Amino acid sequence: MRKVLMSPSTERVERMGARSWGVLFVLAGAVFLEGIDVAMLNVALPAIRADLGLSTEVLSGVVTAYVLGYGGFMLLGGRAADLLGRRRMFLTWLTVFLVFSGLGGLAGEGWTLLLARFVTGVAAAFMAPAGLALVTGNFPEGPQRTKALGVYAGIAAGGFSLGLVAGGLLTALGWRWVFFAPVLLSASLLVAAIPLVKEPAPDSEPAPRGGFDIAGALSITGSMLLLVYGVIRLEHLDRDTWVTVAVFAAGLALLGAFVVIERRTAHPLVRLGVLRSGPLVRANLGALLFLASFAGFQFLATLYLQELRGWSTIQTGLAMLVIGLDTVLAPTLTPRLVNRFGNARVLFGGLVLAAVAYALFLPVGPDWTYAAMFPSMLLLGLSFSLAYGPFTMAATEGVAEHEHGLAGGLLYTAFQFGTALGLAAVTAVNVAALNGASDPGARLDAIQTALVVPVATALLALVVTAFGLRAARRPSTPETAEPAAARVSA
Secondary structure (H helix, E strand, C coil), X not given: CCCCCCCHHHHHHHCCCHHHXXXXXXXXXXXXXHHHHHHHHHHHHHHHHHHHCCCHHHHHHHHHHHHHHHHHHHHHHHHHHHHHCHHHHHHHHHHHHHHHHHHHHHCCCHHHHHHHHHHHHHHHHHHHHHHHHHHHHHCCCCHHHHHHHHHHHHHHHHHHHHHHHHHHHHHHHCCCHHHHHHHHHHHHHHHHHHHHCCCCXXXXXXXXXXXXXXHHHHHHHHHHHHHHHHHHHHHHCCCCHHHHHHHXXXXXXXXXXXXXXXXXXXXXXXXXXXXXXXXXXXXXXXXXXXXXXXXXXXXXXHHHHHHHCCCCHHHHHHHCHHXXXXXXXXXXXXXXXXXXXXXXXXXXXXXXXXXXXXXXXXXXXXXXXXXXXXXXXXXXXHHHHHHHHHHHHHHCCCCCHHHHHHHHHHHHHHHHHHHHHHHHHHHHHHHHHHCCCCCHHHHHHHHHHHXXXXXXXXXXXXXXXXXXXXXXXXXXXXXXXXXXXHCCCX
16 A cells, blocks of 8 residues: 655644534534434433333333434435535524424423424434534545544544443433433534535535425335334334234335436435445445444343343443543544554444454353453444444545545445344344243343344344455456555445
8 A cells, every 4th residue: 555645735624623622523413413412311211200200111212213213314414415415404403403303302291302303303314414414524535524524524523422421421410401401502613604604515426306305205205204113113023923914014115216216307315326336235234243343242132231240321331431531532543553554444444443342241241340341441442443434434435525424424324224123133132041930040141142233233233244345355457556545445
């Protein structure tokens, strides 16, 4: 791999000014807001149930409603950013996020909370891909974009780990603060975004013109809603199996109708040719598996620490706080590694660390000290540092600038499906292994059995990413050689 030398003038061009940093922190703050919002709510659920007297089904629906809104509207949100303007979509839906997060904090009944969480999920589905497209559009391809995406991904991933601690602290003050705190943060971001964030200049390829594909929008949104709901229902596959099968069948039927519509319409919502990009497909499949493994592990680790060991929510959050070191390493170390070794190799290394981390936790015992758990938590922090940003970079590789909103929608759809699938898989295995038993020994055995799922899923992600690694190793001729910073195949 040849070393790329830059002249002093080139280095000056690559430096980011104060305004650029301001734009980046506003956009990263929005995706951090989405991550911390989800993590804080998960910690506050028991307190919400106790105060509002919610049934288990309604309490589960509080989480499900957000996932349905997020996963169901993500592709539509990504394409809307490309067609209607990234800045407009970002500011509009950040405002909606603010309003309905506040409504959740004021909720006095279950239906109000369900409505607030569903619309908040829809807002995130439109806001997240618009934000990612604004990052790629405001920072030129090369070291500057690599650095920007590293900061963006690090702050985004940090929201999930820091949210556990913040949720525990805010719930101690009152569960409504879990909703009011995001209102304050989103209001601050909105005030800063209005003067700072600008619509990116158009790229050399013409942006799509023409009418909006209403039939395509309705079919893909309906399909995503049904498929996400089907994945959620996998947790309860032991009852009403035929309903779950019917939901999946209806979702796949709408997906097939969507493909037919997109092939025939003059102005497709999703240009199907974008799916011919090998790096994009690998990035989305790998991201789905990576998030599935982490979501499953986090759920099982929380069960172990709180239900078997009796740790409080704050203790559990602090135990996992080391995973949040990606907030520091992703924007500082990862861009340098990508520029030096290429995106595929860094991503592969991150997935190796994830698989090792889950494997080390497999023999967890009834009286493990935190020192025994710490290597897994530390390796997961390093894994997120090396993988989350490169997944984001790979998702837009080879995709025209005017389709980066669509690419972002695909990536975040993969993240959401992965999270739902990981939770459903470990829940199903845990329940099956428990087989009605309730003693601590049986519960520990069930958790150990279910821990095999994150290990297997991480190994599958490794296999998928290995194809990109092989592609990155193909020798290039002098005419086609390119800097390592630009070689982001994954």
